[in-house]
Structure formats: structure tokens, C-alpha cells
Amino acid sequence: MTDDRRTTVPVWTLATADVQVSGLTVGDSMTAERLAELRGVLAVLADEPIVTLEVHPLPDRIDRGHGIPLDAASPLAQHLSQFVTQSARSSITVARATSSGECLYRMVVPAKVAAQFGEGIVRPMVSKGAAGGVFGELVNSTGRIAAKATFVPVGGAAAAGTAGGAGVTAGAAAAGGTALTVAAPLVLMAVAVGVSAHADRQRRQAIEHITKLLEQLQEDKLDDEHSELDGCRDAIDKATALLLDQGKLGVSLGLDSAVHAINTALGKADRRLARWQNALDALPPGEPVELGALAKSFPGVDDHGGTFRAHLELAHLAVALKRRVVVLQAVEHAQGDIGNPFENFTRALKRDQQRLDELESNIARVLVRLSALELARPNGLRPVFTTGEVDRLMSAAHRIRTLGDGVAVNSRTADVAIEVAREKDGSVVVFPALPVQV
Known part of the structure; x- marks a missing residue:
């Protein structure tokens, strides 16, 4: 499913632990191709897993039956809600993008990080209707939903996650490098539910x-x-x-x-x-x-x-x-x-x-x-x-x-996209994790 509207897409760089990176300029707009390059570079340079999180308008038509629903009280929904609320306080771009309460959040796990939790766990499902095509849920492998979007990095937004049973409390990265958001619980739960749905x-x-x-x-x-x-x-x-x-x-x-x-x-x-x-x-x-x-x-x-x-x-x-x-x-x-x-x-x-x-x-x-x-x-x-x-x-x-036909003996690990639809009441639906590219 694609979004043909031209829109500004806030994108966060999330770390699972305190890391220091350089070369990330917060606030400068970028293309989808530039964002993909940035993910790859950060995955190589950082000592800890780093992912990106985008927020798109929720498509009018969406098949929620393909995903795993979680109510507003679930840890993933709470971590996401707290993260967005705090980010909106310090960023007008985020506040505008999330004002409706209904959004599509897209977490992209770089190939290097995806390989850490099993190279074969998320493989493309070859489409018989188009040569070289793969099946997708909301965002296809060519990035068409992002083709008419301008990505704006958001930095320094510390999520107020709670330790509970999901992980450490989220917070700002250590000084000395570009400020990243540490959100281990949010990343863990999104990856776990997306992989389970897949x-x-x-x-x-x-x-x-x-x-x-x-x-x-x-x-x-x-x-x-x-x-x-x-x-x-x-x-x-x-x-x-x-x-x-x-x-x-x-x-x-x-x-x-x-x-x-x-x-x-x-x-x-x-x-x-x-x-x-x-x-x-x-x-x-x-x-x-x-x-x-x-x-x-x-x-x-x-x-x-x-x-x-x-x-x-x-x-x-x-x-x-x-x-x-x-x-x-x-x-x-x-x-x-x-x-x-x-x-x-x-x-x-x-x-x-x-x-x-x-x-x-x-x-x-x-x-x-x-x-x-x-x-x-x-x-x-x-x-x-x-x-x-x-x-x-x-x-x-x-x-x-x-x-x-369509058999992949040794498929190359690709970036993995995990899409989360958030409703006005705070509940979420997590869709199957999919490879971003073949």
C-alpha cells in the first residue's frame, strides 16, 4: 500500500544502548536513498544495534488481520506512546505528524543488525505475478511510500520507557557524539512482535x-x-x-x-x-x-x-x-x-x-x-x-x-522493516516483519 501524498516524515535514530556516533545532522531533510545509506553507515560505525523509526500517515485502507493486535496497556504500545509524547514536546515536526493519533510507524533494522538475530528468520516471499517482486504488507520493497516524502531526522528525544520486564529505562545517549535516543525496550518489543507475526x-x-x-x-x-x-x-x-x-x-x-x-x-x-x-x-x-x-x-x-x-x-x-x-x-x-x-x-x-x-x-x-x-x-x-x-x-x-522457482538457498540478509499501526486509543497492530529489499 502506498501513500501518494507529499509529506514530511520525522525519523528517529534509535540505539539499544549508550553509543557515540558522528556525522548525523539533526534537522536536515533527506531522501529515502540518503536515509538508507545513513542506516548502513551507522550500523557499521556503532558498537551497539541502531535502527531507524519513521512515522507516516495511516493509510485509509489497511488489513489489520495480517498483524498482531496489542491493546494500549501492552508494553510495546506504552513505550511507543511515551516515546512519541516526549518527542512531540520538543519537535514541531513530530507534533504535527502525530497530532491525529493515528499513524503508521515503520522501524527499519539494518541488514547488519538483522543478521544478529538470525539470517533466515525474515526472507522475501517471491511474488509469482511480477518478475523479481516480493510480497509486502504496507510498504513495498521499492520504498514507494517514501518516494514522495521528505525525511527529517529528529534527535535528542529521550523516551520515558520503564524498565519493567522489557529492558532498561530509555534515555539520551552519552555526550561526546551525536545524541541518539536509547530505546532498548521499544526496539526489543517491536522486533519480537514483528518477527513473530512474520x-x-x-x-x-x-x-x-x-x-x-x-x-x-x-x-x-x-x-x-x-x-x-x-x-x-x-x-x-x-x-x-x-x-x-x-x-x-x-x-x-x-x-x-x-x-x-x-x-x-x-x-x-x-x-x-x-x-x-x-x-x-x-x-x-x-x-x-x-x-x-x-x-x-x-x-x-x-x-x-x-x-x-x-x-x-x-x-x-x-x-x-x-x-x-x-x-x-x-x-x-x-x-x-x-x-x-x-x-x-x-x-x-x-x-x-x-x-x-x-x-x-x-x-x-x-x-x-x-x-x-x-x-x-x-x-x-x-x-x-x-x-x-x-x-x-x-x-x-x-x-x-x-x-x-523462488527458492532462495543462501539469501542475502536485507534491511528488515517492521510496521506498527497506532490507533487513536493507543492500541497498536504490528505487521509481519519484511525485508526492505530482495
């Missing part, structure tokens, strides 16, 4: 695909796997809501049972992946493969549905659910030590993401290898094949080639 969107898409596949297959065992994984959502949703309100997780939530079911599904995905890799390794290198032989190791690979594709979607679902759990565990870990919440959060998140990133990358490699295979003519004594046999072979070849 993982939940992946879960919803996997559920849609699996439901269609299982309706065709009618395989009870796969249906049971699907039901057990889908049943984990309730416990994860409750745990997410509780942690985002700085509560404590308890056994009654059922999160332990959900984690066990997810880990079991990931174990099955690992074993299936090993079989797929072994099957591909056993194929004669550089030689055409008969479709029948390929289907024995990858059942239904030549069809729209098939067991192989159901196994793929079950693996995607398990990964998406596990990513949400990992975010919860990282937030809980960060809230346990309020001295440096963002550092604790990123450390815990990155450590647990490694297995998931490796699993996804290995599945992607299998799909790329499959898509590159050449199918052989069917074995038989007849020198001529029927039209149906030829059509089936051509159709199968096309479907197998498309397995590699």
Missing part, C-alpha cells in the same frame, strides 16, 4: 497449502501430523500474548506439549530430508532420469499434489511454528536480565535459529537439484508413445522444473 504468516500459508493437498491425498497419517501441528497454535498464541504483556509462562498454557509436537515434526522433516538427499546422490550424474524411478523416492513429484509436496509443507509448518516458539524463548530470556535486553534477545534468537536455517536451506537445495533434472523417455518396447504418455511426460517435466 512466522505466523508463514504458518497460515503452510496450513492453506497442506489442507488442499490432504483433501486430494486422503492419507490419515499425514492428516494426523497436520492436526497435531495445527493444534499447537492455541498454546503459542496464549504464550505470545502473555509474554508481550510481560507475564510469566506457566505449565497450564500447554506450551511444553506444543514444543514436543513441533520438535517431533522437525525430526520427521530431518529424516525425510536425508532420504531425499540420498536419493538424489544415487542418481547417475548428468544422465536423464526415468519418471517412474524418480516418483519412487519422491511420490507425487510429477503431480499438483502428492505425498512429497505434503511432506514439504509439513516441514514448512513445523519450521514456522518453531520460529514463533524461538521468539518467545528469546523474549523470556531477555526479560530475565533487564540490563541489556536486546543483546540477550539477539544472542538467544540467533543460537536457536541455526538449526532451522540449515533445515530450510537444505530443503531448498533439494528442490533446486530436482528442478534441474532431465526426464528420460519411458522404457518400453514400443517405438511410438501415445499422446497421453507424451503429455504426461511434458507436464511432469514442467512441474518438476517449477520446484526451484
Whole structure:
């Protein structure tokens, strides 16, 4: 969704701890391209994670169903409200931009910082409708919402955040460099909710695909796997809501049972992946493969549905659910030590993401290898094949080639945008974190 109105966009440079930087001139307007360059430079120069926060007019049409809603009493909504209120007292630009109470806040995490909390946790979702395009929520990868905007840096605005369970009290950066706003709790909560929303969107898409596949297959065992994984959502949703309100997780939530079911599904995905890799390794290198032989190791690979594709979607679902759990565990870990919440959060998140990133990358490699295979003519004594046999072979070849479409084996870490819609009553909706560029 884009905003065609020419507008002045206040932008803050937020740090997660006291840092000193130079070269940032507060008050000078800049373009979106200049802002992107500034983020990259600050990420390199600063010793602590630095992000930028923009405030845009709230679009007239917005699908809030894609995000995670938080009421005005939630820590994220309170930190954001306090931050904006104090900033508006010292900046006319901020006061004008936020006067309506309804705004779209866009936090951009530079690629270097995004890599600290897991390189694979936010990946672009390739759009089949446009070559090289990616799906977006509110602000697309080309920055069109910012194309007609003038960015004005705001500095020296100290947010009056409270320590609570989210982190240290926010305040002005130490003297000696350009004044940045230290807002560790605000950054932590925005990143945590945005990443969780991103993982939940992946879960919803996997559920849609699996439901269609299982309706065709009618395989009870796969249906049971699907039901057990889908049943984990309730416990994860409750745990997410509780942690985002700085509560404590308890056994009654059922999160332990959900984690066990997810880990079991990931174990099955690992074993299936090993079989797929072994099957591909056993194929004669550089030689055409008969479709029948390929289907024995990858059942239904030549069809729209098939067991192989159901196994793929079950693996995607398990990964998406596990990513949400990992975010919860990282937030809980960060809230346990309020001295440096963002550092604790990123450390815990990155450590647990490694297995998931490796699993996804290995599945992607299998799909790329499959898509590159050449199918052989069917074995038989007849020198001529029927039209149906030829059509089936051509159709199968096309479907197998498309397995590699949009697959990113080792995607480059990009800047990550987290968009937060703030309502007049102070409540917020946090949308899935998305890569700013492909």
C-alpha cells in the first residue's frame, strides 16, 4: 500500500544502548536513498544495534488481520506512546505528524543488525505475478511510500520507557557524539512482535497449502501430523500474548506439549530430508532420469499434489511454528536480565535459529537439484508413445522444473522493516516483519 501524498516524515535514530556516533545532522531533510545509506553507515560505525523509526500517515485502507493486535496497556504500545509524547514536546515536526493519533510507524533494522538475530528468520516471499517482486504488507520493497516524502531526522528525544520486564529505562545517549535516543525496550518489543507475526504468516500459508493437498491425498497419517501441528497454535498464541504483556509462562498454557509436537515434526522433516538427499546422490550424474524411478523416492513429484509436496509443507509448518516458539524463548530470556535486553534477545534468537536455517536451506537445495533434472523417455518396447504418455511426460517435466522457482538457498540478509499501526486509543497492530529489499 502506498501513500501518494507529499509529506514530511520525522525519523528517529534509535540505539539499544549508550553509543557515540558522528556525522548525523539533526534537522536536515533527506531522501529515502540518503536515509538508507545513513542506516548502513551507522550500523557499521556503532558498537551497539541502531535502527531507524519513521512515522507516516495511516493509510485509509489497511488489513489489520495480517498483524498482531496489542491493546494500549501492552508494553510495546506504552513505550511507543511515551516515546512519541516526549518527542512531540520538543519537535514541531513530530507534533504535527502525530497530532491525529493515528499513524503508521515503520522501524527499519539494518541488514547488519538483522543478521544478529538470525539470517533466515525474515526472507522475501517471491511474488509469482511480477518478475523479481516480493510480497509486502504496507510498504513495498521499492520504498514507494517514501518516494514522495521528505525525511527529517529528529534527535535528542529521550523516551520515558520503564524498565519493567522489557529492558532498561530509555534515555539520551552519552555526550561526546551525536545524541541518539536509547530505546532498548521499544526496539526489543517491536522486533519480537514483528518477527513473530512474520512466522505466523508463514504458518497460515503452510496450513492453506497442506489442507488442499490432504483433501486430494486422503492419507490419515499425514492428516494426523497436520492436526497435531495445527493444534499447537492455541498454546503459542496464549504464550505470545502473555509474554508481550510481560507475564510469566506457566505449565497450564500447554506450551511444553506444543514444543514436543513441533520438535517431533522437525525430526520427521530431518529424516525425510536425508532420504531425499540420498536419493538424489544415487542418481547417475548428468544422465536423464526415468519418471517412474524418480516418483519412487519422491511420490507425487510429477503431480499438483502428492505425498512429497505434503511432506514439504509439513516441514514448512513445523519450521514456522518453531520460529514463533524461538521468539518467545528469546523474549523470556531477555526479560530475565533487564540490563541489556536486546543483546540477550539477539544472542538467544540467533543460537536457536541455526538449526532451522540449515533445515530450510537444505530443503531448498533439494528442490533446486530436482528442478534441474532431465526426464528420460519411458522404457518400453514400443517405438511410438501415445499422446497421453507424451503429455504426461511434458507436464511432469514442467512441474518438476517449477520446484526451484523462488527458492532462495543462501539469501542475502536485507534491511528488515517492521510496521506498527497506532490507533487513536493507543492500541497498536504490528505487521509481519519484511525485508526492505530482495
